Amino acid sequence: MAYYNGSAVDMAAVRSALVTACTSEGWSWNGSTEVLSKGTLFVRLQVVSGYLALLGRTSASSGDAPNAVRMGQLRNTPVTYPLAYHLFVFETEVFMVINYSVDYYQFCAFGLSSTAGLAGTGMWIAATLSHTDATHGVDISPVSGGAGGLNCVAPAPFWGAEAPSPSTASRNCWLHSDIDGQGWLLAQSLTTAPVGIKAAVPLIGLLPNSWNSEAVLLPIRVWKQRASSKISLTGELQHARYTRVDNYEPGQVISIGPDRWKIFPFYRRDTVNRNGGGVIDHSGTLGWAIRYEGP
């Protein structure tokens, strides 16, 4: 569909860029309710205390996700301006990546799951942060993420795989599958651990390959915990993939067959501590690729 980039002087300008790009690609914007919509997809976009908060909904005014997801200050690193943004708007998926303070990145994204069998709207939404402050920074690794719940965040879509602690609902990603009548839940309750990245173990940890030094692009799948120790696939992002950024520069465009992909670290690349960790200010070499249809 379309790729946009530019710079923004504050979070309101970030929101404005997002709204402008989306409305140019068929989305509708209601300025009074601050709801961006397309078909069954509804997301309320608000700038609150310097954060851009995105709240997924099943209608224009109801069916809210358990909490908003956000971009903004993470731990004690504020977002600085002007920042650069990259916007990728597809038919049913939108991705926005911001870049500030040279090598810091955050994202927000939302879209529609194409996985068959969902009872809900299939809307998914994700961003770097949950609705609470990540005062203890980042917790991410090739096998898990999001330990510490409220205070640590796995700044990647559908990566977090730990129960929130303290036990209060706080997630930076949701998908409205409504499987088992559980609406937006990824697990059996708000306070239990979702599957997250654990379903991709060990693949993301193998990369980049020793045999060709390249990092494969892995699908970003969303899972729903079910009763009796079962899980169901509820989503697979169409235009984004997990990868490792050891050998890719942030913003680099790579070609695989006819497709081009723009590579970003999830938060901040650290090739020394490449497997991330807990209570950190980087995301190792864990990153992602977004389908790129720009120049």
Place this chain on the structure above:
Amino acid sequence: MPHKIGFVDNSNGQLAHYNMLEVIHRFCAGYGSVGTPAFTGTGNGLIVGADALPLGVTETWTLTCTAEAPNAGTFSVVGSVSGVRADATVGVAYNNGLVAFTISDGSTDFELGDEFELPVTQGAAPSADAEWTVLRYNTVPANRELILRGKGYTGDEEIFVGFRTYQDASADYYNLVAAVFTGYVAGNTFDTQPGARLSGVPAHNNRIDYWLTLNPQRIALAMKVGTPVYESCYVGKCLPYGRPSQYPYPVVCSGMLNGTPATRFSDTTANHSIGYKGNSPRLGLRSNDNWQNVYCYPWGNAPITGTTQIRDTGGYYHPLPIELHDNVTNLWGALDGIYYISGFNNAVENTFVIEGVTHVVIQDAGRNGFTDYYALRLDN
């Protein structure tokens, strides 16, 4: 449709696993089928032993008597697509490279103008430009051998695979061997072909139901034998996560056994299991250096196949690619047309369609747990 579903047995006086090898031979090589000949005229000889050869196309052959002779005669041979070919003689086996047959001599001689019409249908493999070249098909020894060369999707590759039998009537096992090679030497035995990798696949001397599918770069087979249990194999290329210049020969040999042991289909030990579960000698991946016993994601992944297991999504099943890795620093690729699928509320031989392509659910030998199934794409 380069897949074939059917069964073989021993009703022709030949052990069923020999007949299975013959099915593999004919289907992969691209043999077609022959319809019922129609005849108009006086003579009462017949067309016998008709065969649609791999190079043939779908057409009707018209055989017309052009010269009478006592207990003999000459027929012109004209294909509706292939045109005029060499004449055929009554009582002499005929083969023009496209179609083969013999016009038998009946009690009443043929007369000028007597005519047969012989419909032939091209094989499914060449119809899809996916036929394999037969390098060896030897049915003389007890361990019958078939070696094939695939051309890949580029059309100019050389992918060497093979099947052979091994059996012991006194031990009541009648098995196949799935094999992949790095080359072919005509003077070498089957097992000493270059870079040979072998894995046994228990079969049977009685009825075998089978699902055989191929494309230009790999052949996959599932068989139902005995009680029943399900036996599977895969030979040929995988889908590599790299360019041909990086990984020129990404082949996989997967069977049910480690090598060619004297193991019967009824064996219930861990040594008799689909190679697709990985981390065993039952599946070998040829890296750029050597054969490796690789791991096969998602088997080994805790949420999908361990502490929890995948199930349907609102009645829909979402098969996952089976990805080959070393569990340390390498992810090589995925199997072609073989997918992990949940056994939750699922059953062997169920079918489903994805993007117009039918898949069949196959289980691991006699196992039927949540994680004991895979889906086999029936190529078209």
